[in-house]
Amino acid sequence: RHILAKELPDAQVIVVSNREPYIHNRNGDEIQLVVPASGLVSALEPITRACAGTWIAYGGGSADPLVVDENDRVEVPPENPSYTLRRVWLSEEELQGYYLGFANEGLWPLCHIAFTRPIFRASDWEAYEAVNRKFADTVVAEARNERPIVLVQDYHFALLPRMIRERLPEAIIITFWHIPWPNSEVFSICPWREKILEGLLGSSIVGFHTQFHCNNFIDSVDRFLESRIEREDSAISYGGQISLVHAYPISIEWEPPRLSKLPAVAECRRLIRDKFGFAENVRLCVGVERLDYTKGILDRLNALDELLTLHPEWIGKVAFLQVAAPSRGTLPAYQQLYEECLRHAEDINQRHGREGYTPVVLVTEHHSQAQVYEIYRAADVCMVTSLHDGMNLVAKEFVAAREDEQGVLLLSMFAGASKELLEALIVNPYDAAMMGDALLQALTMSPEEQSQRMRRMREVVRENNVYRWAGSMLFDAARLRKRDAVDRAV
Numbered sequence: 001r002h003i004l005a006k007e008l009p010d011a012q013v014i015v016v017s018n019r020e021p022y023i024h025n026r027n028g029d030e031i032q033l034v035v036p037a038s039g040l041v042s043a044l045e046p047i048t049r050a051c052a053g054t055w056i057a058y059g060g061g062s063a064d065p066l067v068v069d070e071n072d073r074v075e076v077p078p079e080n081p082s083y084t085l086r087r088v089w090l091s092e093e094e095l096q097g098y099y100l101g102f103a104n105e106g107l108w109p110l111c112h113i114a115f116t117r118p119i120f121r122a123s124d125w126e127a128y129e130a131v132n133r134k135f136a137d138t139v140v141a142e143a144r145n146e147r148p149i150v151l152v153q154d155y156h157f158a159l160l161p162r163m164i165r166e167r168l169p170e171a172i173i174i175t176f177w178h179i180p181w182p183n184s185e186v187f188s189i190c191p192w193r194e195k196i197l198e199g200l201l202g203s204s205i206v207g208f209h210t211q212f213h214c215n216n217f218i219d220s221v222d223r224f225l226e227s228r229i230e231r232e233d234s235a236i237s238y239g240g241q242i243s244l245v246h247a248y249p250i251s252i253e254w255e256p257p258r259l260s261k262l263p264a265v266a267e268c269r270r271l272i273r274d275k276f277g278f279a280e281n282v283r284l285c286v287g288v289e290r291l292d293y294t295k296g297i298l299d300r301l302n303a304l305d306e307l308l309t310l311h312p313e314w315i316g317k318v319a320f321l322q323v324a325a326p327s328r329g330t331l332p333a334y335q336q337l338y339e340e341c342l343r344h345a346e347d348i349n350q351r352h353g354r355e356g357y358t359p360v361v362l363v364t365e366h367h368s369q370a371q372v373y374e375i376y377r378a379a380d381v382c383m384v385t386s387l388h389d390g391m392n393l394v395a396k397e398f399v400a401a402r403e404d405e406q407g408v409l410l411l412s413m414f415a416g417a418s419k420e421l422l423e424a425l426i427v428n429p430y431d432a433a434m435m436g437d438a439l440l441q442a443l444t445m446s447p448e449e450q451s452q453r454m455r456r457m458r459e460v461v462r463e464n465n466v467y468r469w470a471g472s473m474l475f476d477a478a479r480l481r482k483r484d485a486v487d488r489a490v
């Protein structure tokens, strides 16, 4: 807010994402409010609140149409309205082609190295283009003047920046790609690769979590578009537009506001063990995420299996709680993952379980943020073993939840968070032996060592919090606007 007031006075902030920050669902006669399991939402929500902006998103909740005004707007959060949520309605067909099809069967596996074959259908591409246009119309309708700051989120909207640029040439458009960007050879698989790059280069700034993904993006532009690339400044000139390509590691709010309302750590340990049927003295490892094949859920089950097989003395003493929010469940790859997880958990339980001891509890339900934070506080080990991940905010949330400075983070080297949280036990999720060893190291780590590592990680997350993430992008945007003004004056 400070940077906006100082550097970009009177600027209107418009956020665009597919996922809405609050979903209104019908529950009998009541309307139930759900905050979706999404790193993007946890990061953008405090920013939009602080800027009193407008958030444009697909309205997918069964009661969403009931709570909006005649312009499809609703003020949120309900308990303390501080910004406008503008909903965009999509038909089943649009959703199938744009979201499930092109975004999640095409771009998602393309950008994550998880060895799931991307599927590209011409009909999905058409839906993707049409839905991007629909969102562009909504951005233009919501803009109060010619020069809003538009924060475009993620791979659902690769075409949107150029569509907005054509109609609001003076807008500051900051596009943040929340998932990895693959190398140019992998990217070349996409039949519409040039269109995707052209679309993104309508942005003033294209942001990724890591420099590595920025480099991959710049290499892709270099290979497929006639453009001028200034590698030193990370700037690309294309079609008369200059776009900066920078790394902005996303983060969380510090301290998470819900923390002060949670029970103490000792109470959370008791509550969670009780709730999920674990013995009081069992050492608890946890995994929390959407049920997604990029998250390495099966690999962490393998690690537990490895530990219990090689070190049977841990049988009865360690258990694993996996909370996996259902996600994109109509797609075959997700259904298959769900079945494999069930099978694998059952198999481990049969082989290593005993009377009164179930090593793996798998809960495939949505959990509120407060419930998730209780789980973090109850854990001895948090396993973030993504096969590939832009950042992964679960790692940062776990650290933020532990003001007692206890608990060990096992973190995949293929998650962006591993570039910042160096005191985690960094693992290769594909290496079962390494994962098993790391799990053992975590379970036997002294409280003093846990505390040293946790303290350092907490400093990093406190320092590089979500306000810094947004602040650096806005600061760069302000620099661009000033440069534009100078260019216009000469």
Ligand code: F6P
Pocket (backbone or CB within 6 Å): 018, 019, 037, 038, 039, 040, 041, 154, 178, 179, 290, 327, 328
């Ligand atoms: O960051 C990746 C991401 O796809 C976000 O865009 C999204 O909010 C989150 O994961 C959850 O996915 P979905 O919106 O498909 O449930």
